[in-house]
Amino acid sequence: MTKPVKTSRGGLNRGRRVAVVGAGLGGLAAALAFVRGGAKVEVFERAPEITEVGAGIQVSPNGARVLAALGLEAAAAERSITAEAVEPMDAVSGRRLTRFDLAGRAGPVYRFFHRADLIDILLTACRDAGVAIHTGSEIMPDTLPAADLVVGGDGIRSVLRPMLNGEDAAFFTGQVAWRAVIDHPDTAPLARVWMAPGQHAVTYPLTGGRLNIVAVQERQQWAKEDWNIHDDPGNLRHAFRGLSGRLTGLLDKVEAVGLWGLFRHPVAGHWHRGNIAILGDAAHPTLPFLAQGANLAFEDAWVLAACCDAAELPEALPRYQQMRRARVQRAISTANGNAVKYHLDGLPRRVAHLGLRGIGAVAPGAYMDRLNWLYDHDVTQG
Numbered sequence: 001m002t003k004p005v006k007t008s009r010g011g012l013n014r015g016r017r018v019a020v021v022g023a024g025l026g027g028l029a030a031a032l033a034f035v036r037g038g039a040k041v042e043v044f045e046r047a048p049e050i051t052e053v054g055a056g057i058q059v060s061p062n063g064a065r066v067l068a069a070l071g072l073e074a075a076a077a078e079r080s081i082t083a084e085a086v087e088p089m090d091a092v093s094g095r096r097l098t099r100f101d102l103a104g105r106a107g108p109v110y111r112f113f114h115r116a117d118l119i120d121i122l123l124t125a126c127r128d129a130g131v132a133i134h135t136g137s138e139i140m141p142d143t144l145p146a147a148d149l150v151v152g153g154d155g156i157r158s159v160l161r162p163m164l165n166g167e168d169a170a171f172f173t174g175q176v177a178w179r180a181v182i183d184h185p186d187t188a189p190l191a192r193v194w195m196a197p198g199q200h201a202v203t204y205p206l207t208g209g210r211l212n213i214v215a216v217q218e219r220q221q222w223a224k225e226d227w228n229i230h231d232d233p234g235n236l237r238h239a240f241r242g243l244s245g246r247l248t249g250l251l252d253k254v255e256a257v258g259l260w261g262l263f264r265h266p267v268a269g270h271w272h273r274g275n276i277a278i279l280g281d282a283a284h285p286t287l288p289f290l291a292q293g294a295n296l297a298f299e300d301a302w303v304l305a306a307c308c309d310a311a312e313l314p315e316a317l318p319r320y321q322q323m324r325r326a327r328v329q330r331a332i333s334t335a336n337g338n339a340v341k342y343h344l345d346g347l348p349r350r351v352a353h354l355g356l357r358g359i360g361a362v363a364p365g366a367y368m369d370r371l372n373w374l375y376d377h378d379v380t381q382g
């Protein structure tokens with residue numbers, strides 16, 4: 001097992017010219033990690049301004065460690081809600097199955113952010129540290145910026161990934177996700193996972209008295225993999241009709257909703273070539289069932305900068321991929337498995353609910369400990 005590398009000011013990143021393609025969560029975290037090591041960093045974002053879809057994002061301890069190491073802990077604490085528990089719910093009866101406490105666990109806390117706040121925290125820190133941000137700058141394979149290192153943080157439809165890997169063979173999972181934010185006065189600091197046959201929803205509070213809703217349904221009707229697709233809130237309500245009023249009452253409040261087709265993509269085989277490296281969704285798009293896509297992108301950003309600080313690129317970039325690929329693959333496999341667990345029907349569903357109740361009663365800590373490999377990982381310690 002390769003040991004993480006600690007990034008340090010004054011290493012090989014000092015004076016390096018780094019161009020980051022994409023001002024998403026992964027790209028901005030990478031820009032900040034490099035500039036903190038003394039690199040001259042430019043970010044190229046195709047959108048005319050840096051905005052985010054109106055939705056929430058959960059940052060787990062493994063991602064929070066990177067934010068803290070980048071000097072963002074205070075801003076993160078101020079602009080997020082600290083999660084206290086996860087509650088699996090029976091979405092048919094509306095009953096809570098059990099509760100798993102997050103508060104009191106060792107290490108950083110879990111946080112619920114509005115994505116716009118998290119982007120703003122990273123963007124402000126980048127600008128303060130001297131990163132040049134160019135909006136309205138779409139990078140194409142034949143317009144790559146001149147730099148010592150080009151970092152592809154250009155997301156699920158990356159232009160850099162196919163340059164390194166050719167086209168990937170994504171396939172529709174037969175699931176779609178709606179995303180919405182509603183005003184909601186009861187903002188208990190916990191995530192609820194509402195499970196029903198063939199569908200589930202996750203709800204958690206955001207700052208400002210809002211509630212984030214992600215609702216997933218198995219269906220064969222294809223939907224585009226793009227958050228800019230708006231849907232009629234009536235379609236969301238129709239998909240979840242007949243479930244507990246505790247859930248459908250929340251869906252009744254939805255006024256605007258995005259719809260996204262969930263696709264499985266293979267993890268890229270090649271994360272680097274020459275002076276190009278990719279990270280985050282560009283390297284490994286992740287289904288949302290473990291809330292890890294952005295957290296893994298933060299980890300990638302840190303490890304990439306740390307590897308480049310410690311060695312010249314021909315050694316650093318293979319090391320970066322070697323340190324990341326197996327972990328990312330494991331997280332993605334775990335997320336894929338959750339989709340099945342959340343959507344059980346009939347006897348398997350009853351058995352699973354009994355199991356959750358049982359473990360919640362006798363060994364709730366053990367249930368959470370099964371994900372220690374994920375949340376306790378600290379890429380910032382070398």
Ligand SMILES: Cc1cc2nc3c(=O)[nH]c(=O)nc-3n(C[C@H](O)[C@H](O)[C@H](O)COP(=O)(O)OP(=O)(O)OC[C@H]3O[C@@H](n4cnc5c(N)ncnc54)[C@H](O)[C@@H]3O)c2cc1C
Nearest residue numbers: 022024025026046058139155280281288291292293294295
């Ligand atoms: C329903 C749902 C819920 C989720 N919830 C969570 C969660 O709770 N926690 C979590 O960790 N993850 C979550 N994720 C995953 C997470 O949103 C993504 O993994 C993460 O945003 C990826 O970040 P990124 O920076 O790699 O890509 P992106 O955020 O997609 O950013 C890519 C950027 O690159 C720009 N760009 C693209 N092409 C070009 C180009 N050619 N030139 C210039 N700029 C370009 C884009 O405009 C964009 O700004 C969720 C995902 C979904 C679908």
